[in-house]
Amino acid sequence: MKLQRRNVRGLRALTVGAAAVSTALLLTACGSDDNTQQGGEDATKAAGNIKCGGEGKLLASGSSAQKNAMDLWIKNYMAACPDVQINYNPIGSGGGITQFNQGTTAFAGSDSALKEDEVEASKKICKSGQGINLPMVGGPVAISYNLSGVDELVLDAPTIAKIFDSKIKKWDDAAIKKLNPDAELPSTDIQAFHRSDESGTTQNLGKYLAEAAPDDWKYEAEKSWPAKGGQSASGSSGVAAQVKQVEGAIGYFELSYATSNNLNSVKIDTGAAEPVEATSDNASKAIAAAKVVGEGDDLALELDYATKAESAYPIILVTYEIACDKGNKADSLEAMKSFLTYTASEDGQKILSEEGYAPIPAEIATKVREIIPTLS
Amino acid sequence: MTTAPTASAPPPAPLTPEPAAKGKATRPGDKIFIGMSRGSGIFLLVVMAAIAAFLTYRAYIAISQNEANFLTAFEWNPQGDPPRFGIAILAYGTVVSSIIAMVIAVPISVGIALFVSHYAPRRLAGPLGYVIDLLAAVPSIVYGLWGALVLVPYLDGMNMWLDQYFGWTYLFDKSGSGPARNLFTVGILLAVMILPVITNVTREVFLQVPKMHEEAALALGATRWEVIRMSVLPFGRSGIISASMLGLGRALGETMAVATVLSPNFLFSGHLLDPGGGTFAQNIAAKFNEANEFGRDALIASGLVLFVMTLLVNGAARLIIARRKEYSGANA
Numbered sequence: 001m002k003l004q005r006r007n008v009r010g011l012r013a014l015t016v017g018a019a020a021v022s023t024a025l026l027l028t029a030c031g032s033d034d035n036t037q038q039g040g041e042d043a044t045k046a047a048g049n050i051k052c053g054g055e056g057k058l059l060a061s062g063s064s065a066q067k068n069a070m071d072l073w074i075k076n077y078m079a080a081c082p083d084v085q086i087n088y089n090p091i092g093s094g095g096g097i098t099q100f101n102q103g104t105t106a107f108a109g110s111d112s113a114l115k116e117d118e119v120e121a122s123k124k125i126c127k128s129g130q131g132i133n134l135p136m137v138g139g140p141v142a143i144s145y146n147l148s149g150v151d152e153l154v155l156d157a158p159t160i161a162k163i164f165d166s167k168i169k170k171w172d173d174a175a176i177k178k179l180n181p182d183a184e185l186p187s188t189d190i191q192a193f194h195r196s197d198e199s200g201t202t203q204n205l206g207k208y209l210a211e212a213a214p215d216d217w218k219y220e221a222e223k224s225w226p227a228k229g230g231q232s233a234s235g236s237s238g239v240a241a242q243v244k245q246v247e248g249a250i251g252y253f254e255l256s257y258a259t260s261n262n263l264n265s266v267k268i269d270t271g272a273a274e275p276v277e278a279t280s281d282n283a284s285k286a287i288a289a290a291k292v293v294g295e296g297d298d299l300a301l302e303l304d305y306a307t308k309a310e311s312a313y314p315i316i317l318v319t320y321e322i323a324c325d326k327g328n329k330a331d332s333l334e335a336m337k338s339f340l341t342y343t344a345s346e347d348g349q350k351i352l353s354e355e356g357y358a359p360i361p362a363e364i365a366t367k368v369r370e371i372i373p374t375l376s
Numbered sequence: 377m378t379t380a381p382t383a384s385a386p387p388p389a390p391l392t393p394e395p396a397a398k399g400k401a402t403r404p405g406d407k408i409f410i411g412m413s414r415g416s417g418i419f420l421l422v423v424m425a426a427i428a429a430f431l432t433y434r435a436y437i438a439i440s441q442n443e444a445n446f447l448t449a450f451e452w453n454p455q456g457d458p459p460r461f462g463i464a465i466l467a468y469g470t471v472v473s474s475i476i477a478m479v480i481a482v483p484i485s486v487g488i489a490l491f492v493s494h495y496a497p498r499r500l501a502g503p504l505g506y507v508i509d510l511l512a513a514v515p516s517i518v519y520g521l522w523g524a525l526v527l528v529p530y531l532d533g534m535n536m537w538l539d540q541y542f543g544w545t546y547l548f549d550k551s552g553s554g555p556a557r558n559l560f561t562v563g564i565l566l567a568v569m570i571l572p573v574i575t576n577v578t579r580e581v582f583l584q585v586p587k588m589h590e591e592a593a594l595a596l597g598a599t600r601w602e603v604i605r606m607s608v609l610p611f612g613r614s615g616i617i618s619a620s621m622l623g624l625g626r627a628l629g630e631t632m633a634v635a636t637v638l639s640p641n642f643l644f645s646g647h648l649l650d651p652g653g654g655t656f657a658q659n660i661a662a663k664f665n666e667a668n669e670f671g672r673d674a675l676i677a678s679g680l681v682l683f684v685m686t687l688l689v690n691g692a693a694r695l696i697i698a699r700r701k702e703y704s705g706a707n708a
Contacts, residue, residue: 064665092665098672118668189553196640198455198666222456223666231554231639231651234662238636245529246555 050342052081054334061089062096062109064235065200065254066137066319068355070109073343076351084335093200093319094223100322101125106332107323107340109136111200112223113300114322122324129326132298134368136343138358140283141201141208141315144263145250146243147171147186154179156269157212157314163250164192164209165217166229171248179269186248193239193251196232198223204317205252208305212270212314254317255280256356268315271308282313283358290318292364297325297371299364318360326376337375344368428683435677438670446677451642452659454674455667463678465642469559469653470682473634474627476563476648477570482620484567485574492575493582494604505579512572520636523565524557528637531556531564535649550649557639560648562655565637566630570623577622581615582608614697621693628686631657656682 060070067090074086091099093110100108101121113133114122122131143160145153155163159175162168168175172185195202206221219226233242236253240261243251250266255278258265267275276282286307294300305314321340328336342348349359359365439446441459449462488508492501532555539550589607598606609616635658639651660675667675 094666094668094671095664098669191554196635196638197662198671200666220456222453224453224455224663228641228643230641231557232641233557233639234635241524242555248553 049345049347050077050080051338052083053338054332054336055083056085056331056335058084058086058332058335058339059089059105060087060096060107060109060321061091061099061105062322063093063111063200063319064090065111065139065317066090066109066357068256069137069352069357072351072355073339073348077339077342081338084339086335086339092198094198097322100131103329106329106336107321109319110322111317111319112203113294113298113320122322126324126327129324131322132296132325132371133294133300133320133322134340134344134371135299135301135318135360135364136321136340136368137319137352138283138287138360139317139319139352139356140255140278140280140313140358141205141252141317142255142258142263142265142278143250143252143268143315144240144243144258144261144265146245146247146263147188148247150180150183150185151264152180152267153183153264154267154269154275156271157209158216160266160268161209161213161216163190164194164230165227166192167216188248191246191249192230193242193246193249194225194227194230194232195236195239196225196234199236200319201236201253201317205315207303208315211305252315254356255283259356268313270312270314272310272312274311276311276313278313278315280353280356280358282311283316284361285309286312286314286316287318287358288312288361288363290361290364292367297374299367299371301364316358323375325371325374328375333375337372340372341369344372431676431680431683434673435680438673438677441670442674450644452663452674454671459670459674461674463656463681465644466654466656466659466678467681467685468644469562469638470628470655470657470685472648472653473559473562473566473655474624476560477566477627478620478624480564480567481571481574481623482616485571485619485623486578486616488571488575489578489582490604490608493579494600494608505576508572508575508579512576516569516630517632517636519565519569520633523561523633523637527565528556528561531561535560539649546646547648549647551647552650554651555639556649557637557651558649559638559653562634562638563648565633566627569630569633570626573626574619574623577619578612578616581612581619585611617693617696621690624689625686628682628689629657630655631661634658635661 067088070088070090074088078084078086088109090109093108093112096105096108097110097114097118099105101118101124103125110133114131119130123129125131143155147153153176155176156179159168159179162175169190170187171190172187177185200223202225203221203223206217206219206226209217210219210221225232231242233239233251236257239251240253240257240263243249243263244261255265257263258278265278267277269275286309287303289304289307289309289312290301291304292299293302300320301318303316303318305316307314321343323336323340344365346365349365352359360368438454438459438461442454442461443458444451444460444462446462448464449460450464452461453459454461492504492508496504535550535556538548542548543550585608589611590603593603593607634655638653638655638658640654640658640662641652642654643652645652656678660679663675664672
């Protein structure tokens with residue numbers, strides 16, 4: 001008797017489960033349909049100047065910081081060149097470099113240039129050549145806060161360093177007051193949020209603080225958060241969500257997250273005449289001061305985080321595409337060259353600011369455009 | 377789900393109804409079946425051994441270059457120069473959040489299971505059972521989002537209350553303000569997540585209490601509560617333990633929900649209400665994407681520790697069940 005009862009229950013549970021699953025499937029199906037429709041409309045607009053090449057699948061993976069830019073490029077490119085299927089998997093820079101060096105992807109996206117041992121490892125895959133860094137996307141890292149009644153806030157590098165290092169604990173601290181004489185600062189606790197996962201964004205903020213406020217920030221610029229105090233959340237979206245939710249919070253993420261969450265961003269007092277706002281244009285001005293430090297075809301950049309130039313926003317991030325200079329996989333080489341030519345082209349760079357990114361400076365972009373056709 | 381109690385409390389009764397047939401499987405179907413079941417058993421062991429060997433090998437690569445003490449260091453920086461990483465915080469966080477979850481979930485689960493199996497009217501018991509079944513099938517990221525968006529803001533008030541009245545216990549002493557993204561919240565969330573698992577298994581066990589036991593107790597003049605105390609609970613004890621271990625297994629390995637709710641760091645704090653801490657699974661999920669090959673080896677080393685911990689917990693559960701077996705008659 002018991003056995004029978006159990007069977008009936010199993011069957012009923014199955015029915016309920018099946019109903020739930022099919023409803024879910026139905027809903028997801030609707031969702032993805034909508035997306036493709038939207039994509040189609042936008043893509044037809046921008047498909048003008050793309051030179052197609054090659055066919056088949058082009059696989060890439062890496063930095064999630066350039067995901068939104070990639071999505072836009074891929075959408076436009078595939079609308080113009082239906083023979084090529086591009087798949088960019090935003091698994092993070094570390095994962096992207098690992099997959100590239102295992103030979104599973106044609107190119108990798110990365111927030112930081114290849115390290116020496118990673119270049120060594122790439123020689124196995126590139127055979128006659130090695131992996132090179134091609135700067136492709138720049139962008140400002142916004143420092144956003146949630147403080148009711150305070151719409152404008154100016155901070156400088158030492159203050160930011162002290163806030164994120166838990167040295168300044170209240171919003172009405174003298175150092176903040178001095179920079180914002182007109183603002184009504186409450187005496188609430190500062191809740192400083194940082195990334196709990198490893199991230200190129202964290203590393204770039206670390207480089208900025210170490211260079212612009214060496215006395216107050218004595219940590220190595222690593223991908224994992226070095227300081228002990230503060231609170232953390234996973235991913236830029238996680239940090240942005242916390243800053244939005246928690247009164248008195250401050251956090252850092254790519255500008256697009258600040259815009260999409262309607263968060264106020266800090267203006268940086270760099271020593272220039274006016275405090276600098278986090279915008280794509282201002283970030284481009286700071287990236288323009290970058291120096292190429294890579295050798296040969298490698299275009300690894302050294303950014304000037306301590307810049308004092310007028311309206312140059314100093315907390316910036318440059319992400320690279322990493323490919324072999326020689327010895328790329330034959331079946332995807334043409335498609336990769338044609339796609340990267342488009343991303344580095346004027347059209348490809350121009351649409352970046354729509355998504356809160358910054359185009360790389362013309363001088364460097366020209367070099368990138370010269371190198372891409374020589375890839376083999 | 378329904379077969380889980382037999383799976384985790386398996387002292388297999390000898391399956392030899394006819395001793396004469398033993399060793400002489402005359403029909404081909406028998407032979408094939410024996411071969412298949414033996415093969416699957418061996419395959420399972422081989423897979424387990426392969427996992428252990430793989431983890432050990434990769435972990436060895438990482439640990440041999442670690443500059444800090446792997447077991448006691450309060451930091452995680454395998455990609456630094458030199459690499460320094462340790463699991464002390466992770467082990468602490470995993471154990472503490474799981475203990476909190478168990479303390480909350482086990483009594484409630486047993487209560488629900490008793491209610492569904494012995495108190496609720498039959499018409500209500502069925503649907504209740506399905507609802508709990510469905511709860512067990514909710515993906516953990518959904519619990520995570522619920523935890524981050526609903527539970528954390530609502531727990532602020534409770535945290536302040538705990539701090540005010542139970543701050544003297546040291547455990548509930550909260551320093552500073554800030555959202556409740558701490559190990560205590562994680563424990564509560566884990567309790568909610570493992571509750572359906574424990575409840576389901578326990579309920580199945582309670583339903584299998586021999587009717588004769590209960591009727592005999594009733595015949596002796598026992599009240600319903602006495603019946604439960606004298607026949608249902610003793611009979612179900614090993615079942616409750618194995619159900620709890622199943623729940624504990626889920627709590628130990630839970631990843632996404634913890635990663636969404638916790639504000640992890642590598643500072644040791646005995647104050648449960650302060651944000652911080654971490655668990656093995658959460659740390660692996662957080663660090664894996666950006667880790668290079670060596671960083672991944674280090675994460676695998678931490679995974680190995682979790683693997684060993686889970687094995688120990690399951691082994692301990694087996695021992696407890698084996699010792700109780702003869703009293704409960706659960707396997708008669």
